[in-house]
Amino acid sequence: MxxxxxxxxxxxxxxxxxxxxxxxxxxxxxxxxxxxxxxxxxxxxxxxxxxxxxxxxxxxxxxxxxxxxxxxxxxxxxxxxxxxxxxxxxxxxxRPGADALIHAQDKAVMRERLGAIGAPCPAWARVDSVSAVEEFAGENGWPVVLKAVRGGYDGRGVWVVESAGEAAQVLKNGVELIAEAFVPFERELAVLVARSPHGQGVSYPVVETVQEDGICVEVIAPAPDLDAEDAAQAQRIALTIAAELGVTGLLAVEMFQTKTGLVVNELAMRPHNSGHWTIEGARTSQFEQHLRAVLDLPLGSPAMTAPVVVMANLLGGPDPDIFSRYEHVLAHDPGIKLHFYGKEVRPGRKIGHVTALGTDLDDVRARARHAVTCLRGPV
Amino acid sequence: MxxxxxxxxxxxxxxxxxxxxxxxxxxxxxxxxxxxxxxxxxxxxxxxxxxxxxxxxxxxxxxxxxxxxxxxxxxxxxxxxxxxxxxxxxxxxxRPGADALIHAQDKAVMRERLGAIGAPCPAWARVDSVSAVEEFAGENGWPVVLKAVRGGYDGRGVWVVESAGEAAQVLKNGVELIAEAFVPFERELAVLVARSPHGQGVSYPVVETVQEDGICVEVIAPAPDLDAEDAAQAQRIALTIAAELGVTGLLAVEMFQTKTGLVVNELAMRPHNSGHWTIEGARTSQFEQHLRAVLDLPLGSPAMTAPVVVMANLLGGPDPDIFSRYEHVLAHDPGIKLHFYGKEVRPGRKIGHVTALGTDLDDVRARARHAVTCLRGPV
Structure with missing residues (x-):
């Protein structure tokens, strides 16, 4: 072509x-x-x-x-x-290059580097035996979060263990692991930033992500009741990580909000589920932003197009006949935006998402939930 | 698939x-x-x-x-x-079916039908000779607008003639013609509506279209300073035409605004240039709306996403190296939205459009114009 x-x-x-x-x-x-x-x-x-x-x-x-x-x-x-x-x-x-991408591929390398640049992280250690996990728990308490160093996503490759016995079960998988202190968080936030080879950086508003069984089910933009200083701090952390790691393209930084501040949980270097709301909810979608960043074009405005935007993931249910439920959902809410991924429906699989936009948080959340509940069908 | x-x-x-x-x-x-x-x-x-x-x-x-x-x-x-x-x-x-589509294919059939349903139209007549044009001018005055009954678009197939001699030149083309009284309009408006086989109808806000040399160069949504009664009347006309003609899918009704009221100029039954602003400017784009309408799904909200939206067409200039001008345009205005059609650049050819959104009409228009002027390149 x-x-x-x-x-x-x-x-x-x-x-x-x-x-x-x-x-x-x-x-x-x-x-x-x-x-x-x-x-x-x-x-x-x-x-x-x-x-x-x-x-x-x-x-x-x-x-x-x-x-x-x-x-x-x-x-x-x-x-x-x-x-x-x-x-x-x-x-x-x-874009991103190998030296940046490694931090989204290897959690041990990521933790080492984030520690070195002063980004807030939980206590962590490489562990390759039950005794190493016990030693880590001795210093940081139970539960301990064990994470596969490579290859995990959507909650896979993460185990919260309460005892040496549970840790032993995870170690049996034979995958390389790190242990992290369990973070008693109040909620989960995510910050999506873009960085171009020129070094231009842009941050989207901080969002709240709601997880169930390790899978993101809902994203609320902006994160409700987040004070301005915390929001600025979260964006600063994400932009600093992007610059220090030499990211080109998008970087999503998942964080825990705790009583004592923010803690970085995970990094992703690509368009991210926590940014799907930007398709309608921001002047520049994360997908356009990613293309602009990797082509080293000037980045676009991350301004929101509505005061409140909620994205809800659509997970497959047992009845795959998804289109039969379109009519009700679209008639119920002429403003709801549907996104289907063209994937065969399987129970629990992410097959699409919906976005609702408006001014009242409760109303917008209810609309998004109604749509995914109806689309998923009988459970 | x-x-x-x-x-x-x-x-x-x-x-x-x-x-x-x-x-x-x-x-x-x-x-x-x-x-x-x-x-x-x-x-x-x-x-x-x-x-x-x-x-x-x-x-x-x-x-x-x-x-x-x-x-x-x-x-x-x-x-x-x-x-x-x-x-x-x-x-x-x-969708639309042949009985509806004929009204967008044959201007004589369209005028007959619009007259029958009481939609405001200019005086018109079929003409096949200079004497017929002269007779029409005798009743309605010069200039006379001659239109090819079939196949015209973007100003092609339309001739404004001032005399029998000029009419004779047009008649030499040998195409079937109608004559229409020249409408002394104040400005051009367009109303885009959707209608589903169920009969559900939706109207987008009335827009002003700005033409140069018969080609639409700019669309302003909503039409500035249009009073509420005229806007409602324009939408009523368009929805009535869609229903009476049995349109399924989109219908764009181009109108003249005159001192004495609205006059219908042209119909199109498909997504239309006057609706490109809806991609970012309306909660449901005309393209999504068309798919929903032809699939007989409930129609989406036509609500605007910003108080003022301006779409400007990008016409090719003599220098085809369009992407070299991206950087300046995107850097100048992080909120501008570009749309390229993947067409070879030729002078005067519609190769894309830009959309600007905001609150101040002069500012938004200036942004849209700046972008297309820069993208077009040296003239």
Whole structure:
């Protein structure tokens, strides 16, 4: 493809819903979006003509995919750092680069680095035995949070253990682990920032994320009743991390709000579930922002388009006939915005989200919940 | 494609920028959008995997295209009515149907019908000779507006003639014509409405359209200083036309505002240039609304997302290197929204549009103009 006249080409490795929603922004900007997909019927490959089938773990596939791209970026964080370095050495603009991305791939490296730059973190240690966990608990108390150093997401790879016996069960998995002190948080917040290779940074308003069983079910923008100083502090932490780690593109920083201040929980370097509300709720969606950042274009306004925005994730229920429930939901609320990911419905799977916008928090939350409850169908 | 789980399929005949922007809405709704395109590098076929190459004038191509579609609709109004009738008789849900669409295809039929339902129209007559034009001018004065009965758009197919001699020149083209009395208008307005097969109707706010050389260059929403009664009257006219003509999908009604009231100028039955501002400027974009209407889903809220929205068309200039001018435009105004159509730049060709949103009309207009002026480049 390419040409008119001459469209920038962004290659995104992975073809999940993040790439799918990036395509909406790419269409407007006139950017040609290419995805490296496992199959032609993945969420994004359904709607992207420039779909290349291949394996993101295979360097030759990555090399061929990157050829002709003005920038290469990611829908997930699983591409091996060594491959990214080879691409970068060959002149590919990989954004974020391997030295930044490692902090979203390896929780031990992330904790070391955040400690070094003074970002607020829980006490933590590498642990490879029950006795190491017991020693950590001796200093920090039970429960202890065990996390897989690599590969976890949506609550997978995280275990809250109350005893040496429970820790022993987790250690049996044989994965590399860190232990973190359990943070008695009041609520969870997230800050989404973008940073361009130029060094321009932009922060979206701080949001509250509501989790159930380790999965984000609701995002409220802005975080209700967050005082201005805490909000500024949260944004400062996220922008500092982006700059110190050399992030290019988006960085989502998940935080705990505690009685004694903010604590950084996790990092993600890509469009993030906590930013889906920006599609309608911010002047520049996170997906457009990510494209602008990786192409080193000036970043867009993160201003909100309504006083209150609530995004609710739609998880699959046992009845896959999702479209039969469209009519009721759309008739009930002419202002509700639906987003379907083109994924087969499976119970508990994230298959879409809804966004409600308005002025009254209780009303907006109720509208978002009503929509996902109805769309999910009988339980 | 199809399945997840089970996505409605909408087929759009034509693959211009209207189909391209409809894809952005289809991605969110989980609707599978199919286009019948002339070539794989058209505006929409660049971004739609389910592109079928074929000729919209060929019934077999249309039949094959329609197979498996839950609804078939149009990016343009050039599909022969006879073909549409054959499809409908075969059970295809063609929206709008041939009996409605004829009013956007044939200006004589449109004028007859609008007269019959009492919509305000200029004096008009079919003319096939200079003497017929002279007779019409004798009753209604010069200048006379001659319009091709079929096939005109963007000012093509419309001639304002001041004399019998000028009329003779137009008649030499050999196309079927109507004459219309020249309307001494104060400004041009447009009303975009949607109507579903159920009969639900929705009207967007009345907008002012600014034309240069017969091409729309700017749309201002809402139309500045339009009094509430005129606005209601304009919406009433458009909704009445949609209902009386049995429109399914979108209907754009272009009107003249005159000292003595509103006069209907043109109809279009598809997403329309005067509605591009709705992508960011209304809670439901015209493209989403069109998909909802043709699928007979409940219609979405047409409420504005900002007090003032201005859309400016981007016409190509002599320098096609459009992306080199991105940086300045985005840096100048972090809130400006760009839309590129993936079309080769040619002088005067509509290759995109920009949208500015805000509270102050002069400021918002200036921002939109600045962006298109810069993007167009040296003249």
């Amino acid at each position: 390419n040409s008119p006249n001459v469209a920038p080409v962004v290659g995104m490795v992975g073809a999940g819903q993040l790439a799918r929603m990036t395509q909406q922004a790419a269409i407007a900007l006139g950017v040609e979006l290419r995805v490296l997909a496992n199959a032609p019927d993945e969420s994004a490959s359904r709607v992207i003509t420039q779909t290349v089938l291949g394996d993101y773990r295979n360097l030759d596939d990555l090399r061929a995919f990157a050829d002709g791209c003005d920038a290469v970026t990611f829908d997930h964080e699983h591409v091996p750092g060594g491959h990214i370095r080879v691409l970068a050495e060959a002149g590919v603009a990989v | 199809n399945s997840p789980n089970v996505a409605p399929v909408v087929g759009m005949v034509g693959a211009g920028q209207l189909a391209r922007m409809t894809q952005q809405a289809a991605i969110a709704l989980g609707v599978e959008l199919r286009v019948l395109a002339n070539a794989p590098d058209e505006s929409a076929s660049r971004v739609i995997t389910q592109t079928v190459l074929g000729d919209y004038r060929n019934l077999d191509d249309l039949r094959a295209f329609a197979d498996g579609c839950d609804a078939v609709t149009f990016d343009h109004e050039h599909v022969p009515g006879g073909h549409i009738r054959v499809l409908a008789e075969a059970g295809v849900a063609v």
